Amino acid sequence: MKAAVVQQGQFSVTDLPVPTPGPGQLLLRVVRAGICGSDLHARSHTADLHALGRDLGYEAIMAPSQQVVMGHEFVGELVARGPRTKRTWKKGTRVVAVPMVKHGDEIHMTGFDIDAPGAYAEYLLVQEAFAFEVPDGVDDDKAAFTEPLAVAWHAVRRGSVGKRPAIVIGCGPIGLAVILMLKASGVKTIVASDLSPTRRELAKKCGASVVVDPREQSPWTAYELKGPVGSVTELADFGLSAIGAMRKVPLLPWGRVMRAGEKLGAAPAGPVIFECVGVPGILDQIFAAAPVRSRIVGVGVCMEPDTVRTTLALNKEHEIRFVFAYDPEEFQHALHLIASGKVDPSPLHTGTVGLGDLDQAFTDLGDPETHAKILVDPTL
Template identity: 30%
Template sequence: MIDATTYRAGRGVAQEPVIVAAPGPGQIRVSIRATGVCHSDLHIVNGDWPSEQPLVLGHEAAGVVDETGPGVTTIQPGDHVVLSWFAPCMRCSNCAAGRGWLCTGTTALANTLPDGSTPFKDSEGQELWPYLGLGTFAPHVVVPETAAVKVDDDLPFTVGALLGCSVTTGVGAVLNTARVPAGASAVVIGCGGVGLSVVMGLKLAGAHPIIAVDLSPAKRAKAQELGATITVDPRETDLTEYVHDLLGGVDFAFEAIGNEKVIETLPGLLAPGGAAVLVGMTRFGARSSIDPYDLADQGKSILGCNYGSSVARVDIPRLAKLHLAGHLPLEQLIDNVRPLSEACLALEDLAAGTGLRSVLTP
């Protein structure tokens, strides 16, 4: 029995003992060495994404494979892996077409393993469900083989954890979803872990200028360290007027908050032919109003971005190599490493907007 951080509707977040099953066919058991604290976990806790299932929280992690179940062929004990929360089925038409981020057969969004089961039970034998099919706020997890991506042993686990969600989402939004060309202008609204990953992706792509927008002076300063050429405090500067006075509008506008009111402002930031990219996830049921005439008349577009339009087995190793080569300083996203037992406190800090990215370690 191990201690894990759980969420139960009506009771909230708590630490409690759980039982983890042995890996079944096509499954592996992983010792978690680092797990990030992401807004997607907070969306569950604050009710933006309601769940009646009792969950083991956490979905952004790296670790070492302890044990493999029958039929596992691509992973073996001792491998260092990053866990991908969107484990593809590898059978649907989107997977076959190389669009794993649009997999229609994944069970991750149902918070189950591919066979519909859960590896977790509480101390009374009641089922607990792994959030997004992983449940990484626990020292050990059982996940499908397709959720584990082997990476170089030299990759720090704390950095690997962020590759499981935020970095792959942010950098992928630039390189995969928007396919930003060198010299394109861009604005990034929201400089948390995902937004700063967008900034790094834009720097990799050769975008210029890169305008970073956030209420926090510390986050704006970090954005500048990571490649932003201009930073803006939206309380002091009208962003729409600013980008039009400076550039006549930007080629790309990235929203990394998930705020429906901010999303409404994106088309107004764009130059003719520009694209707005929705990277942050809103609450369920959120609605934004736009001017369709402006989109049609000016040839503007709005791009949805799920997981950075990434194929985990391709993009995660590539991003890991870019980090090890010094091109993605991902360690700068981490400003707080704390024990796994303090997941509740880390979620409270995230809700308060404190710091950049917390990583939990056993």
């Protein structure tokens, strides 16, 4: 089969044997594959990724010297089944899958591991337990967005926005996907901030209610800030006034009233901020500028060392949550949202290339005015 392999940061198209499905595995003919931001990082920071993987206990993570078939976002057609599979799907059934395979007792991440070749090829293996049928009516291009939308859905769930405003810093593919999922989950105020005019326009199409160029307008003042969380002194003044008023009432158990209010969600709180840039310095900028008691969700992948002033986050009582990937239910739910029409990833799709064009596609994705998301069609 034809496959695009990356080695020392360079792509080349070569012939590889068609994989043989093992126990519990399915062989798919790749119909579409997506290029993810993490793919861009893996190509340009392979040595760092390899070191990170080893620190996390994943010894099989790709190394610069290896020839690796990348691609972990995909939709494919069922071609063959391995032993111990249910045989419930007919050949030709379109399938998306969580990009992990199991060989023996070891789990391998599809597209980041020489033992789990990815979707930049004509064929790939998936685990049947992690595979889901694509409903009729969902075209191939939309189905290929299941995996990145699952990442975004997991981030939004972990963010627990509720009735708070959401601020998305960075409107690259993952930031745009987060906006789509915030909109689908019913968040009313979604502020999107990006330097790129093209990405700001895409943010509007994805459902952002306020879009700002941070060089001209601060995302922290682009919406109505409710509650005394604009600054530490504002919050302190609020507390002084509120407690002073309660203590004027004889016999009022003001301490218990205060704790009861907190349990009912009446405590002052800032917005939920989704950091989707992933470059050094962004988190520290957020710590410095974000309102008091904000919740910060780290979604962007930063492959370089970063320095933050934790005392800023400490004094503002920022809550910080980092997110990674998703679980199988979230993956299935993302597919359901696409199939139901509640989420339309089409605005993100800005190009389709063949295997031989991957090197140029990865370069083109570095220009925010040119592309948001490029899909790969192995037949081109």
